[in-house]
Amino acid sequence: MNPLLQDFNTAPFSKISNTDYKPAIQKGIEIAKAEIDEITQNFETPTFENTTVALDFTGERLNRIASIFFNLNSAETNDEIQKIAQEVSPWLSEFGNDITLNEALFKRVKTVFDTKETLDLTAEQTMLLDKQYKSFARNGANLKEDAKLKLRKIDASLSKLSLQFGENVLAETNAFEMHLTDENDLAGLPESEKEAAKEVAISKEKEGWIFTLDYPSYIPFLTYADNRELRKKMAIAAGKKGFQENEFNNEKIVLEIVNLRHQRANLLGYKTHAHFVLEERMAETPEKVIEFSNNLLEKAKPAALKEFKNLEIYAKKLDGIDRLQKWDGAYYSEKLKKELFDLDQELLKPYFKLENVIDGVFEIASRLFDLKFEDVSDIDTYHKEVKTYNVTDINGDFVAVFYADFHPRKGKRNGAWMTSYKSQQIKNGTNERPHVSIVCNFTKPTATKPSLLTFNEVTTLFHEFGHALHGMLANTTYNSLSGTSVSWDFVELPSQVLENWCFEKEALELFAKHYETGAIIPMKYVEKIKESASFQEGMQTVRQLSFGLLDMQWHGQNPANILSIKEFENTAFKETKLYPEVAENAMSTSFSHIFQGGYSAGYYSYKWAEVLDADAFEYFLEEGIFNKEVATKFKDNVLSKGGTEKPMELYKRFRGKEAKPDALLKRAGLI
Template identity: 65%
Template sequence: MSILNQKFETAHGTAPFSQIKASDFLPAFDIAIEKTKKEIHAIRTDSVPPTFENTVEAMAYSGMELDRISNIFFNLHAAETNDELEKIAQEVAPRLSELANDINLDTALFGRVKTVFEQRESLVLTTEQRTLLEKSYRNFVRNGALLRETEKETLRKIDAELAVLKLQFGENVLAETNAYELHITDEKDLAGLPAGAVEAARSLAASSGKSGWIFTLDYPSYIPFVTYADSRRLRREITLAAGRKAFQDNGYNNEKNILRIVQLRFQRARLLGYESHAHFILEERMAQSPAKVTAFLADLLQKAKPAAEREFEELANFAKRLHHIDRLEKWDGPYYSEKLKQEKFDIDDEVLKPYFELNRVLNGAFQIAKKLYDLHFTEVYHIDKYHGDVRTFEVHGAAGDLVAIFYADFFPRKGKRNGAWMTSFKPQYRKDGINERPHVSIVCNFTSPTATKPSLLSFNEVTTLFHEFGHALHGMLANTVYPTLSGTSVFWDFVELPSQIMENWCYEKEALGLFARHYETDEVIPMDLIDKIKASASFLEGMATCRQLGFGMLDMGWHGQDPSDISSVKLFETSCLAATQLYPDVAENAVSPSFSHIFNGGYSSGYYSYKWAEVLDADAFAFFQEKGIFDREVASSFMANILSKGGTEHPMTLYKRFRGQEPQVDSLLKRAGLLK
């Protein structure tokens, strides 16, 4: 038996990464899948008539060994993959899909759940139990329990194919990201670049056995290059490379994958009785319907577009005045935005970076969590980890009780996908009188330390760290009975509230004073820089809002209708983005082939939720500002009503209990400088 199938005899039952080999996974999955099937069989064949406890609750606690193995495997697949893990993923994904269908399409099992559901008014249930019962019933119905046998077979085939296609999509994006490098040998081509970016590029070249400097599509390398490099020719080259990921005539092209994924999702939705994939997804979201999402996006666009057009015109005129640029292109945007920001606010990310050394920023997040929620983070070295870069922490409450285990993985490397995310290796839940505490992880791709400098973060990286840490707090502070309702197991247009609200503290003097200190002199960030950070917070916010709304509209375009007539990914995408388009189109680039959020992540028909949650977070933080950003009473209410509750009640019920009212969109518009 694989170590993965045994109880982990480790500190706090954490994953024994150093003892796990890639070859352990397939046999471990085999055993765990069989165990899950036996657990389900015992529930469906129970001779005792169905009750909440012997059916619904029993199902909520079933398959936990399989979940644990899946969490470990797919987290490694995202953060530390290799050819062997990718092969295993291709084999395992359809099998997990098949098992899910075996459960969801089991007539006898559904019959037991349906019996309990129909008795719900006469049962004495807690709010969480009622939610679990309703979600369990809806989950069966939404996954085909009411279908005829032939239709169930069709659903199984669709789900198996989708599981593989989504994996293939992500692997293609990662392969394209890893395949590109901009190798510079002439020092003149480095003009404008910060010393830290140049040193990192030299270090990368040396590690590849090459002279000169190498820049890649990994964000800590790509973003400084397009923001600061004076060479317009090279900015164009690397921007085009980023824009054609998985949109080239090679083995990693994702166009066919996209057309097949959206077609299968549509077929699946229609099979289940929904008008489109978006109708299916949004039934289980705060927004409820494509019409409501479309109206929400259109309303924000109407308010943001005039500002965006003014900002774009100002940026174009600035580029023309500065360097005689006749037509502002995508590869000019970050470069001239940074120059204009410096001119308007006298603020430069490179001046800010020395005040944002990674360890201090992380410690600042910890201090803020202590002030708000009385959490105490202690770095420990006895917990096993999957890579040397990973750091591990024990998190304790005020009484010294263990709240969570926290992993942090900050730097890019081959085999780790781009971006930043929060995940977990073990959820929180209560069983047999024990409150099992979660093992939570954040994964980022920040600027690595060099031979002469520690990791110094851009302000955008600072807000990213706080964002993911907010998700982590949602996981850590979970306090529910059932693992399926715990932590971030909430509606997807609610899940970004805990993450996005944390970003607000990055703009507050009281918070910045805790951690923004110069890494060499220990000087606290000067007040004038804090003022400039706040003043520049809504800089080009109209353009940024338009960009986000464009992604939301593209997502709804792919998923809110019958995609059968779409033959060209590029043409369809261009039509979806027309209303938000500011820069001239680039024929050889497309967003969709590397839009992992909606084709490989969990955001299909849900990308709008970033903006939706911004309304929530702006409104919620306004409450903190009214009372004080470290007000314990407001923080306690946020923890009790939002962070600890997971998916145990409807999000709007929880939000109104915290805030005393529904969220007001004006809070967002005011913060973004879009309210007249």
């Protein structure tokens, strides 16, 4: 029996074999189609219940099967799973089109939509109806037959191309290793990094040390290795992902994706892909995003140029470096930071043992939102490293299942993300609770040390956990509006706001304890963490804005005449460029956020949400970082509400006013 087609509560990972996926997805599509037929063949007058609600509850089985499959394709993939992904993605994209291009179904949805003024709906019901109608109208329901056919072809191609893009990036990441046998080449590297590299070499049955493009190996090498030539080798290898003359080259794929997205937008009556995407975001238009980005750039650029100049002077003074290159940035910044603030990342790491940080983030969630996390071993997982928890509230009532997967592996893509295996919804009077997961690539434990996180990894854990809270505390009726199903430039608010607790003494005292002695992190370190929080914030801001502006350049114009990715990027980066150009590198060919993830025409949302998060956290600072009243307002108006109302309305109900960028600029030390 196919385990994916049986009734299950948590995902039955250990029972699934790769051969189960295709038949399960086929069957899931079949079941969902039958559910759609039931709606369209209903001869009663279309109503909110028999059409809008019925449609929201369709495809549940398919969604659960697909979420299991595609989550594994990111976190624990192999050649066979990648091959299946290439086959099933067009089926799912075709099925999505079958729904939005189903005339009988759209007719029923439109009938309900046209009578909504007479229906006496709640805010959530109105949002569901609006969203549903728009998902048809914005995805081709009003097109003529030949245009609908064209749309189906474009969507099938796009789903295959973005998968191929991701597979190529992963293959390039896995293909590179820097094998060192001379210990002198390791000068500057902390002992823990050497030990980790030695273990990689042993696992590959080699002598010496191996460094890879996985972040816990790559970032420390660029930050600490004294050997400039080797830093250069690593940096160029990372920047060449998808930009080499080999089978994993992504240049053609990038151009195909942006052109198809543009054609799709035109077909649907939009000027560009960015105009299509932003219509349903808080930002509303590309013009507004560019104005927002340029305003921030205007404030940040003078600071960035000054910081860069200081870094150049410092590198020249220290090592006679005449021209600072990209592979020098992290190295000299770390040294300068250490000198200015007497703060050494390596001194901090012993206080951030992974298990303690997890306990800390749980304790903070408990104090703010009355949650309790119980480590359980009876929930099935896809890998032995995955941890599982039962989440309950103050009354002992079940809230969610939480999965956490922390370390890099061959089958796992780089980066960190939150995902879901089951959405929250209220169905037949039962509040079905969500199953939420975070996946990261943190420093692994070694033979002599536990997993000790860099401060950056600590903030990443808090960030992803903020997303997880948004999923876990969801409390809406309809699954399509639940949890993180919100406007994309609002989705980063819960994740980014939680990062602020990492900088507060009251919070750090809960978990920043030396892994050997148990001593709480010295307050002088906490002060230095806070002092150094805005170190090179001008450069960081310009860097982040450069990615968002590159994204808008790709998606806010007709890309038909773009022939060279490299030339295009050089133009796009002109106003934000600090370091000299590296001829053999490109950003776009491994820019997974916009070509594989869901951030196309949306990368600006990190900065957009930072304005919200700085403003929101200012409220906590005014009242106390564990103030129950403010936390409850945040939970009730933001975390639990999902996409049931317009984001700015939810935010204003929490904060009492709209967010202004002043809090962000103040926090960043830019005003």
